[in-house]
Amino acid sequence: MEINLFDHQAADDAAYAAYNTLSNTLRAERLPDLPPIPVVEQKGRLQSMPPFMGYSLFTVTDKHTQTMIAATEVSVPQMAENAHMVQFMIHVLPAYRRQGTGRLLLGRVAELAQGNGRHLLLSSSYGNIPAGAAFLERMGASRGLETHTNRLNLADLDRNLLADWLAHGAALTTEFALGLWVGPYPEEELANIAQLMDVMNQQPRGELKTADIQFTPERVRELQAASLSGGVESWTLYARERQTGELVGYTAVYFSPNRPEQMSQGDTGVFPAYRGRGLGRWLKAAMLDKALRERPEVQYVLTGNADSNAPMLKINHDLGFRPYLPQTIWQVDLETLLAYLHQAPSTS
Numbered sequence: 001m002e003i004n005l006f007d008h009q010a011a012d013d014a015a016y017a018a019y020n021t022l023s024n025t026l027r028a029e030r031l032p033d034l035p036p037i038p039v040v041e042q043k044g045r046l047q048s049m050p051p052f053m054g055y056s057l058f059t060v061t062d063k064h065t066q067t068m069i070a071a072t073e074v075s076v077p078q079m080a081e082n083a084h085m086v087q088f089m090i091h092v093l094p095a096y097r098r099q100g101t102g103r104l105l106l107g108r109v110a111e112l113a114q115g116n117g118r119h120l121l122l123s124s125s126y127g128n129i130p131a132g133a134a135f136l137e138r139m140g141a142s143r144g145l146e147t148h149t150n151r152l153n154l155a156d157l158d159r160n161l162l163a164d165w166l167a168h169g170a171a172l173t174t175e176f177a178l179g180l181w182v183g184p185y186p187e188e189e190l191a192n193i194a195q196l197m198d199v200m201n202q203q204p205r206g207e208l209k210t211a212d213i214q215f216t217p218e219r220v221r222e223l224q225a226a227s228l229s230g231g232v233e234s235w236t237l238y239a240r241e242r243q244t245g246e247l248v249g250y251t252a253v254y255f256s257p258n259r260p261e262q263m264s265q266g267d268t269g270v271f272p273a274y275r276g277r278g279l280g281r282w283l284k285a286a287m288l289d290k291a292l293r294e295r296p297e298v299q300y301v302l303t304g305n306a307d308s309n310a311p312m313l314k315i316n317h318d319l320g321f322r323p324y325l326p327q328t329i330w331q332v333d334l335e336t337l338l339a340y341l342h343q344a345p346s347t348s
């Protein structure tokens, strides 16, 4: 086995193709009914990783067959407020599991954490791949946050409810105006949008020992460049208070040209002082209404939520979103991880 740092910005086409084959095989395991990601999209995603995420990718090649069989993605965030942590994800092809490859890659992650003075590591496991949780438990990690990808089949959307929420929203138009940004956010609004995005820090983080992200125009630009890579289109609906001109809430969705049947629901947030009045429902209903009218090819909506995010789940559940893929976010101290790595492997 050979571990290599993958030049995610400027690899050659054969390397991007090899990584794409690996990552689609692993994607099909956890998301069997979703289509594969084309190599051009994968390449675009890798090339537009937000610099502040401090991303790197290591791959493992079986020297006998020259096949890429495993990879780890590591993020060493370049953020003063999260300078204590590293995020990682290790994937090994099913046929190569229980042979010590995951552990080998974990050693590389630990080195990177240590070399960058980080003492907390975060990772995830999927509910339909028990090996992930077993691996994380074995290294001494603990569960930090339970989440789900939730899915709405538009055929199941309650249209009467949608009409009710839109009517309720219409009654708010004396106080609030909805507006739309298509694609990249307007430069002149970036400072206000960075402030608005701060609302996302209020999502539940369970036991995770992470800090609020300080959104800045620069970081918003980087995040947008990443999420709009490869021809992805976005709609962001926002609510502005008429009297003050303040942005008070928003919801964003994304459309990939490679998956016209899918709409991805990103951030949705309303500032606390404006909650309980139907603004969140109005934003979500207006977005779905627009998608139904303008994107008839969309069949389902995917979104990620913490299981403890009761207000968001209430809205989503009422609309018809249902659990699709459970995901747990884990955390482990570097000290605990190093102690595990210093032990001899048990069986594998």
Ligand SMILES: CC(C)(COP(=O)(O)OP(=O)(O)OC[C@H]1O[C@@H](n2cnc3c(N)ncnc32)[C@H](O)[C@@H]1OP(=O)(O)O)[C@@H](O)C(=O)NCCC(=O)NCCS
Pocket (backbone or CB within 6 Å): 088, 089, 090, 091, 092, 093, 096, 097, 098, 099, 100, 101, 102, 103, 104, 123, 124, 125, 126, 129, 130, 131, 132, 133, 134, 135, 136, 138, 344, 345, 346, 347, 348
């Ligand atoms: C999790 C995953 C990366 C493990 O890779 P792997 O190459 O099989 O792991 P290793 O063989 O190096 O095993 C490392 C340790 O985890 C334990 N382990 C791994 N899979 C296990 C399982 N299914 N059940 C119980 N223990 C398991 C091993 O016994 C080993 O313990 P040891 O150090 O005492 O010998 C792999 O199953 C995978 O790709 N899963 C899908 C992606 C995922 O869920 N990633 C998890 C987050 S990083």
